Amino acid sequence: MQASLFLIPVPLGDTDHRQVLPEYNKDIIRSINHFIVENVRTARRFLKKTAPEIVIDELTFYELNKHTSPEMVADYLLPLSKGLSVGVISEAGCPAVADPGADVVAVAQRKNYPVVPLVGPSSIIMSVMASGFNGQSFAFHGYLPIDAVARTNKIKQIEQRIYSEHETQLFIETPYRNNKLAEELVRTCRPSTKLCIASNITCEDEYIKTKPVKEWAGKIPDLSKKPTIFLIYK
Structure with missing residues (x-):
């Protein structure tokens, strides 16, 4: 070899x-x-x-x-x-x-x-697979800004891309801040924008769910300390 x-x-x-x-x-x-x-x-x-x-x-x-x-x-x-x-x-x-x-x-x-x-699990690819979103065109942004204003502006910016470019948007957060980010997505994104939360992929307590932002309000699961990917699409 x-x-x-x-x-x-x-x-x-x-x-x-x-x-x-x-x-x-x-x-x-x-x-x-x-x-x-x-x-x-x-x-x-x-x-x-x-x-x-x-x-x-x-x-x-x-x-x-x-x-x-x-x-x-x-x-x-x-x-x-x-x-x-x-x-x-x-x-x-x-x-x-x-x-x-x-x-x-x-x-x-x-x-x-x-x-x-070598072949193996990729949370990015697997979350796209399970989201029901556009798998032909998507962008992974890694971590969003820590500063609150900058983060909100970034969310609005990448949300616009799902409507103007028909592109699925993915991003992650430090696990202990997952809940805060999920709540901010619900506050910031359009009610009709779809949000997929994919947590602990391939693990025993795997959680992958997609629904409009308006339906997540008050119903976000506890994501603290759980590796999670967030995806948005129209």
Whole structure:
């Protein structure tokens, strides 16, 4: 197998990996000794749970976060120059999507190293699938502004896009602020605008529901501490 940068998805919560990851991923994991990860502790736990026969102490981990410099990222990829594959593991879902792993992929592409994305759960794609909204054209905005005025203006701006461009709009929030954002969406968006709340996707308490904003008033479930994606469409 050609030495490559493998982008390794992980479950979105405590879901059994066998429900969301193909067996092929396990074969790839067994063949890699160098991993670029967001958090070493959780990455070690994921690898041990996915392939118990792995000897964790024989692996090399490189931590990736917002403080990691481009020079450090380039160093993390040095095993590829020696014919050794490298794996990228994020905290949840697919690496390099709303994730610092994108910086690693960009460096690998510039250096002409093969980049191989593996199949796994993506809350962004799965929420679009389950929303009933336009899956031909959609935009993911990540986190909305923290400032209240800026956030309200952003909501109005992206809501306009669903009417002018027929484009589904997606965004997320820090879990402990989910309830506040949901309430603000109800206050700010047009009553007829449809809102989909997709929470804890693939987990035991998965919740995905779409209805007009006016029907969410006073009926928003408790979303605190639950990874949630919000989608709006006409």
